[in-house]
Amino acid sequence: MTDTQLLLDIYWCGYKPEVKRREEVITLHRKGNGYKKIAKMLNIPRETIGSIIRKFKAKGTVEMLPGRGRKKLLTSTAVRYLKRRVEKSPRVTAEELRKDLSDVGTEVSAQTIRHTLRNEGLHARTPRRTPLLSPKNKKSQLQYAKSHVDKPQKFWDSVLWTDETKLELFGSMDQRYVWRRKNKAYEEKNTLPTVKHGGGGGGSIMLWGCFASAGTGKLHRVQGTMNSHQYQEILDDNVMQSVTNLRLGRRWTFQQDNDPKHTSKSTRAWLQIKGWNILEWPSQSPDLNPIENLWWDLKKTVAVRKPKNVTELEAFAHDEWAKIPVDRCKTLVSSYASRLKAVITVKVLSTTSS
Known part of the structure; x- marks a missing residue:
């Protein structure tokens, strides 16, 4: 998988269809349409369609419910992208990485990126x-x-x-x-x-x-x-x-x-x-x-x-x-x-x- 594909995955992981769009998903699903067909009809990733339907079955609503505890700021896909990026280009800065993520809709601070990379065993050192x-x-x-x-x-x-x-x-x-x-x-x-x-x-x-x-x-x-x-x-x-x-x-x-x-x-x-x-x-x-x-x-x-x-x-x-x-x-x-x-x-x- 290329860096560009990883960034696209990060974008779709962070994509949250508006309530009306989620309601359309449920309506189409009730009419007997499968995940793949709904995804094609609404131009939404199949994984997102599945997530909406599973949540509706479990919670009975498509509204965004308040979560419990502190959520992770970065998805596993985003972390994978950061690791891959710095392994290939060790001199890339945290600010440059922040901009990469911002371009695909993931807003975090440069400090969060530094902290994440440290947790993955990657530290900023003088060359x-x-x-x-x-x-x-x-x-x-x-x-x-x-x-x-x-x-x-x-x-x-x-x-x-x-x-x-x-x-x-x-x-x-x-x-x-x-x-x-x-x-x-x-x-x-x-x-x-x-x-x-x-x-x-x-x-x-x-x-x-x-x-x-x-x-x-x-x-x-x-x-x-x-x-x-x-x-x-x-x-x-x-x-x-x-x-x-x-x-x-x-x-x-x-x-x-x-x-x-x-x-x-x-x-x-x-x-x-x-x-x-x-x-x-x-x-x-x-x-x-x-x-x-x-x-x-x-x-x-x-x-x-x-x-x-x-x-x-x-x-x-x-x-x-x-x-x-x-x-x-x-x-x-x-x-x-x-x-x-x-x-x-x-x-x-x-x-x-x-």
């Missing part, structure tokens, strides 16, 4: 931001997830997660949500495809940051366009201080993505001299880095403070980064194995179908 991936990248992610999913929690607690992000002075925080069920965050239809950020300029700044299970580490503003040499200087100034502050111990692991300045010949040589244990990392995989969640937290809290200039933007960023609760960091890292399991489930399906 996970994932990169546009080639089949090769998908297979690389899958291999990474499979080879690391059984790592002990102690290993993940000793990882220093790092990344860069662009913070905009008047950046729009896209609050459009997706309707999805629990544990379906990484299905492709429930994610928001992204591309790698560019350099900061004008009303924005670039930030390098790090964190671990024990909390946030150093946050550093990138001046101009970062190259390999500047990247090495940032690491030199911030990494070991963060490792010490977060008490990661001697067996800690350094995480970075595969940005060209991170993997350049000079940076690889520099890291080799440092002797840090480097976590292997698949290309185009910010969705595997839990620091992305903290960047999102940071951008929301900074936006609330409405910085007026770049100086305030940087000051608020440092302030809010330091305020991120340790529990938030710990939760992100402790759930990392679950994240890998979810990625394995999704990537297996996507790579086998591509």
Whole structure:
């Protein structure tokens, strides 16, 4: 059954013939006409004809009688339509769904629609931001997830997660949500495809940051366009201080993505001299880095403070980064194995179908 057919069913379910029309149904029925013939004569659905006749036999009237208790605002057909619609189009809004129902005569509020979908296990969630991936990248992610999913929690607690992000002075925080069920965050239809950020300029700044299970580490503003040499200087100034502050111990692991300045010949040589244990990392995989969640937290809290200039933007960023609760960091890292399991489930399906 198509969405259009479902909407027509909702319309007819809500159709209430006027009293005179219902009286015509009973008159025709008494003359020996069957449901099908009456429906054709009066252009009323056969199910509605049956409902009128059964009610007349039970109550002896075609008048609308007062009901008992609170009636459901949405029929089972309407609920079925809502579920089907959001499963196919997770980014549809409650207001758009309300208008769909209104067009076929079912008047409910957007809040009623949200409540109904929650009862059906469909919740409005912020979409996970994932990169546009080639089949090769998908297979690389899958291999990474499979080879690391059984790592002990102690290993993940000793990882220093790092990344860069662009913070905009008047950046729009896209609050459009997706309707999805629990544990379906990484299905492709429930994610928001992204591309790698560019350099900061004008009303924005670039930030390098790090964190671990024990909390946030150093946050550093990138001046101009970062190259390999500047990247090495940032690491030199911030990494070991963060490792010490977060008490990661001697067996800690350094995480970075595969940005060209991170993997350049000079940076690889520099890291080799440092002797840090480097976590292997698949290309185009910010969705595997839990620091992305903290960047999102940071951008929301900074936006609330409405910085007026770049100086305030940087000051608020440092302030809010330091305020991120340790529990938030710990939760992100402790759930990392679950994240890998979810990625394995999704990537297996996507790579086998591509």
